[in-house]
Amino acid sequence: MLAGDISAGVVVAMMMIPQGMAYAMVAGLPPVAGIYASILPPLLYALFGSSMTQSVGPMAIVALMTAAALGPLAAAGSGLYMVLAAQLALLSGIALLACGLLRFGFLANFFSRPVMSGFTIGSAIVIAWGQVPTLAGAALPRFHLPSLMLGAGSLLLLLAARAWLARLLRALGMGPGGADIGVRLAPMVVVIGATVLVAWFDLAAAGVKTTGAVPAGLPGLNLALSNGHWRALLQPALLIGFMIFLISMSAAQALALKRQEKLHSNMELIGLGAANLGSALSGGFPVTGSMSRSAVNFSAGANTPLASVISALLLALALVAPTGWLALLPLPALAATIIVAVLGMLELATLRTALRYDRGDALALVATACGVLVLGVEAGVVIGVVLSMGTLIWRASRPHIAVLGRIAGTEHFRNIERYPGETAPGVLLLRIDAGLFFGNVEAVNARIEEELAAHSAHCFTRHLVLVLSAVNAIDTSALFGLIELNVLLRHRGVKLHLAEVKGPVLDRLKTSDLLSTLNGKVFLSTAMAWDELAGKG
Incomplete structure (x- = not known):
């Protein structure tokens, strides 16, 4: 040694x-x-x-x-x-x-x-x-x-x-x-x-x-x-x-x-x-x-x-x-x-990978390099930090939301765009794949409205189930967004349900008015929600 x-x-x-x-x-x-x-x-x-x-x-x-x-x-x-x-x-x-x-x-x-x-x-x-x-x-x-x-x-x-x-x-x-x-x-x-x-x-x-x-x-x-x-x-x-x-x-x-x-x-x-x-x-x-x-x-x-x-x-x-x-x-x-x-x-492997994998990251790479060349080193650092944070915020503000269907013969539910899942006429299952915070609550509610409209075009939607298995946190702004969504759906005759809420998130929700005013139920699993609601569609 x-x-x-x-x-x-x-x-x-x-x-x-x-x-x-x-x-x-x-x-x-x-x-x-x-x-x-x-x-x-x-x-x-x-x-x-x-x-x-x-x-x-x-x-x-x-x-x-x-x-x-x-x-x-x-x-x-x-x-x-x-x-x-x-x-x-x-x-x-x-x-x-x-x-x-x-x-x-x-x-x-x-x-x-x-x-x-x-x-x-x-x-x-x-x-x-x-x-x-x-x-x-x-x-x-x-x-x-x-x-x-x-x-x-x-x-x-x-x-x-x-x-x-x-x-x-x-x-x-x-x-x-x-x-x-x-x-x-x-x-x-x-x-x-x-x-x-x-x-x-x-x-x-x-x-x-x-x-x-x-x-x-x-x-x-x-x-x-x-x-x-x-x-x-x-x-x-x-x-x-x-x-x-x-x-x-x-x-x-x-x-x-x-x-x-x-x-x-x-x-x-x-x-x-x-x-x-x-x-x-x-x-x-x-x-x-x-x-x-x-x-x-x-x-x-x-x-x-x-x-x-x-x-x-x-x-x-x-x-x-x-x-x-x-x-x-x-x-x-x-x-x-x-x-x-x-x-x-001057390694270009990262740029080649980003071009194939994520064009947004490739654009951030090129913009940062150009910022250093045109505006100077300090400006390049600032541009890099802003782009890094901006990309993070932009992605977080547009979370992936999937319409779920049941895989035949199982209790597994998957995105119907990727898997041949079974759906019920009056039940809409939506999985939100990100934490809910002030920066994305409006986008989430807008997407929910879009999916409700598309689902109701075929038949009246009586039950909306938000599957929160990927939601690690819900901030105060998002909480108010859910409360307002609950009130809006109540007036339309649509029941709002929650499924697979993580323990820490559920503990915080219990201190709010959402659960006591929820016009639907909180289900332990998506399968349990399906078993109870699919027959009521």
């Missing part, structure tokens, strides 16, 4: 140096800020988080959201910008901690998978396109030839490694796990190779931009704040905190399933909150769990949070040791690593 944690810690640390520096660039910060954000946060998450193999640190989408939030407030890379980045991490961390202490872990359920996929796709395109000028060495359509050659060459090597390296390593006798780790470490090898080229041919003198001098030593633990920007940072901090939790839970849950472990969402909130407070104290920016790094951590043999502790200590050691070589890391090569990393986020 210890050997697995040590090997995983070493592998993730090697991966984090180029990745952390690259994501700091996405956030508009000096590259070293990415390493700062990779030391204290994983240590604190290891203390408070619940996942055994989650790797916490900089992540592409959160870095992009950081840049979007801070861009209007300060110049990228400036002293104020760095202060605001730490302040943003502080606010996000406080929000996450508060949600964890208040047990708001259920909030992760309010962002559907298709909407999350759309947000990821849109963010990946924005990030990749934003790195093209850095890769080309100049703003398009211009380019700097040495930078473009170095960046494009790095990009091609990384794409080739993604496509063929694992197969090659397996052909050479390496196991699947080792081959996967080899692919994940390809960016480190490419960046080191590009750095050697920069040093060997003095490409910095030829105009290739590098990271520049990287401060030696560990980051100072302090909290610099800008008192005039609290209100401007509050909304983006809440959105970023929400995305931090969502992204991290997605990664952690995938690994927890593989390890047959149980995650505690509220502990995850506390762990992520503590990690972001640590990032704020050490000059970093908002951080979260990363699917790619966590997968590498798991594949490399991590068994406990000790692996993350070892990674953090190795990164700290890298800053304590001479850092002159880090100054030669070429920005075009780092841009290539970012582009290849985010291209891996």
Whole structure:
């Protein structure tokens, strides 16, 4: 177990140096800020988080959201910008901690998978396109030839490694796990190779931009704040905190399933909150769990949070040791690593599934992606949340209602549109397949009126039986709706009956006037209602 944690810690640390520096660039910060954000946060998450193999640190989408939030407030890379980045991490961390202490872990359920996929796709395109000028060495359509050659060459090597390296390593006798780790470490090898080229041919003198001098030593633990920007940072901090939790839970849950472990969402909130407070104290920016790094951590043999502790200590050691070589890391090569990393986020499987299974979800996915591309990252998050909640409300407001018939020779009742069920002339059986609340009571009553009209067109309906086997709750608005329906049907000479009412629902109905004024009966089962009423039709 210890050997697995040590090997995983070493592998993730090697991966984090180029990745952390690259994501700091996405956030508009000096590259070293990415390493700062990779030391204290994983240590604190290891203390408070619940996942055994989650790797916490900089992540592409959160870095992009950081840049979007801070861009209007300060110049990228400036002293104020760095202060605001730490302040943003502080606010996000406080929000996450508060949600964890208040047990708001259920909030992760309010962002559907298709909407999350759309947000990821849109963010990946924005990030990749934003790195093209850095890769080309100049703003398009211009380019700097040495930078473009170095960046494009790095990009091609990384794409080739993604496509063929694992197969090659397996052909050479390496196991699947080792081959996967080899692919994940390809960016480190490419960046080191590009750095050697920069040093060997003095490409910095030829105009290739590098990271520049990287401060030696560990980051100072302090909290610099800008008192005039609290209100401007509050909304983006809440959105970023929400995305931090969502992204991290997605990664952690995938690994927890593989390890047959149980995650505690509220502990995850506390762990992520503590990690972001640590990032704020050490000059970093908002951080979260990363699917790619966590997968590498798991594949490399991590068994406990000790692996993350070892990674953090190795990164700290890298800053304590001479850092002159880090100054030669070429920005075009780092841009290539970012582009290849985010291209891996362009998974279209969810869209294909949604197109076949639910066009509404597919539309929400596309709308969220377009919102990110056209309106920006923060607007994309808001659009995603609104679409997720809107889809939920829209579906809940239009519950499925089935006309039931008895399967011949049995006591089973099924939807007559799907099964050849027997019906009785004067009896209408309706099954409502959702809870009744203020948002759907009008639609339910309207549908009941439609079915009564259709049934009465053949013969007069004397009995309406509402089968409530799928109704888990009836709120006050729906209660008044049922009372009004009961009065209306009484005037028409139609008796209203209830069947298969769940215990908790029946207990609440007993405290109301509905049951005492009901002009029909409450039946234990649909079969009992049929036996008593079918002969009276």
